[in-house]
Amino acid sequence: MSYEHIAGGVTAAKGFSAASTAAGIKYVGREDMAMVYSKEPCICAGTFTTNIVKAACVLWDKDIVHSGNPMHAVVINSGIANACTGNEGFDACIKTAEAVEEALGIPYSTVAVASTGVIGMQLPVDKLVNGVGAMSDKLSDTIEAGTDASKAIMTTDTVNKEIAVTFTVGNKVVTLGGMSKGSGMIHPNMCTMLGFLTTDLKISKALLQKALSEVVQDTFNMITVDGDTSTNDTLLIMANGLADNVCIDSENADYQTFKEALFAVCEHLSRKMAADGEGASKLFTAEVINAKNKTAARVLARAVVSSNLSKAAIYGCDANFGRFLCAMGYSGAVFDQEDVELFFVSEYGKLKVFDKGTLPEFDEEFATKIMSSKEVTVLINMNEGDASATAWGCDLTEKYVEINADYRS
């Protein structure tokens, strides 16, 4: 392991500050806006939802990332998603960015915006602009400011999600931190709902995007809560170069070190998001090993954690392994069940429940014990190659239904 965990999140890296405020956009009595800022211009990279119906802020951010402009700030609100809001919604993005220009003297075209919450409702622009003003006055590079920002972007999340690591490039210590939020409409197909990473690494824009795009495939794109790919999925990374390392501009050992740290950060946030899925009582992991190829491994792992019936079985501690095989069967991957071995694994032990087309006798009580853990893994040995993939989800509970039957009120 070439990186180390440290305290903090988006303000951990040099030169990044954050702020949050209660702008009263939809929630009452809690902070609902956050801002991350670097005085030093950042190169940036991003991955966005593949949903055809893209939120206005996704269109705005894609423009910035693809333009090659530097990025100085990102402003985020929770409560209203600014999706399905037409031109008026896009205007809200511009006005928010202009408010930052006015307050901090950076070009509005260097300000990303992100929203999460109800779809099909217009943002109150005045409140956003006031919020930007309030936050600009209290930007801070303390750990607490980053943590507060990670709390302000929550919707149905029950815990905030942040992480920071350091690693070394040459003789320079580089820091990478991030925050993200879930927790419904999570079935990322490019990246997750909202995630923001900051680093003081010096790296070329092309390699920053390449590393992010590749790491996302095995982290944010491998989690699911409910199979619904959001209109707002956005993952941004800002790199301001203040670590002063020799700039990474080829896929050398330093690049690999960075990628390993990036993977750790993204994996951490992904797992946290899955475990905090709406109504979830457990983290449900599917680990596929020895698959024919990487694509098949991913498809199989995702199908298993996406299946409502598998998720309900995990909730009920019911070793109903047939549901996992069933999900694999309709995943689209081609395989022979006579090759497959299936295990339940947790801190309490490991148990084989399906053995290449035959049904091993197993101790139901032990199976229930294994599944009673807060973290349950279904380990699937395909015995047909050497590719592997892991997907993270959560159980399906009555609480999920409760939360979503009346989300708007």
Added chain:
Amino acid sequence: MSYEHIAGGVTAAKGFSAASTAAGIKYVGREDMAMVYSKEPCICAGTFTTNIVKAACVLWDKDIVHSGNPMHAVVINSGIANACTGNEGFDACIKTAEAVEEALGIPYSTVAVASTGVIGMQLPVDKLVNGVGAMSDKLSDTIEAGTDASKAIMTTDTVNKEIAVTFTVGNKVVTLGGMSKGSGMIHPNMCTMLGFLTTDLKISKALLQKALSEVVQDTFNMITVDGDTSTNDTLLIMANGLADNVCIDSENADYQTFKEALFAVCEHLSRKMAADGEGASKLFTAEVINAKNKTAARVLARAVVSSNLSKAAIYGCDANFGRFLCAMGYSGAVFDQEDVELFFVSEYGKLKVFDKGTLPEFDEEFATKIMSSKEVTVLINMNEGDASATAWGCDLTEKYVEINADYRS
């Protein structure tokens, strides 16, 4: 309309009898086996699950349907699905068919078998064989015998599903009847969990299969309960020719008449299955009109009724139309939200909630009233072509989770 509804189900058509019995396979105190029989040999057609993991009985039935053999009988059990059961499971199919040969003197290769219930458990062959014996002694062509059969094949279904219609070919009255069962692991991709149709029509095998395969696309393949495509999906139709009509061997007007009746029967059973989805309190229909082409219409309609978040909104009578647009957006169909109009429709009225990229003011109370119906339709006008499709699902309730968290016990 060229057909008429009559009472009954699988025994409505001439020459078909049925029986059911309590074989004690898994359930206690209720009938769990059924048999449908025609002394006259039947041509048959079938559609089956596309799940790679196919139940043993699916493999058995596919062989019969594709062999060109006549079909005389189908034996069905509920409680255990005979899926993921390897060679031992396939042997159970053969032994069941042999028991019918012994009892009724028809070749075992003309006996289809079907199972529904828990995956990954072996069938008790002795009980099956005894059940066949008991049923063979009490075959009856009464309406009641058909109804009892439709009840014996239920698992988590709360109501039995059967229907019969008559139509005329030349001067001959033809009858078509059927039964089916849901109600979890329903996301058919060829046909649904289990459906059995009987008719005294005289028709070529090729056209019987063609009509069935086509009708299935817009009926059984357009329902979903939980997005899980079963290992056991089987739809069989048996035609014994006893109506004595001039044999339908081209796609003439008679063929169209039959197809219309077949559509009505399949649509009825599909809707009933969706409405009786596990834990469902409502039938949830998505009707897509004026889509670019048929494929897009189907994909969009299915995505909407499949979305957990949409299903939860329907349950909560929450006019959270953004979730429907979101599901359309990730469906895979390409469209422009600026073309789309979205309405909620029920017996209580019709309300536009999204209008080509803009958000019409609407009366939330009226929206809730519309959605409080037992049958709620989301009507989606794509305004981009002339294709349409309808998909049926149900709401997502706490009860679904309850049922599935501990299905096996």
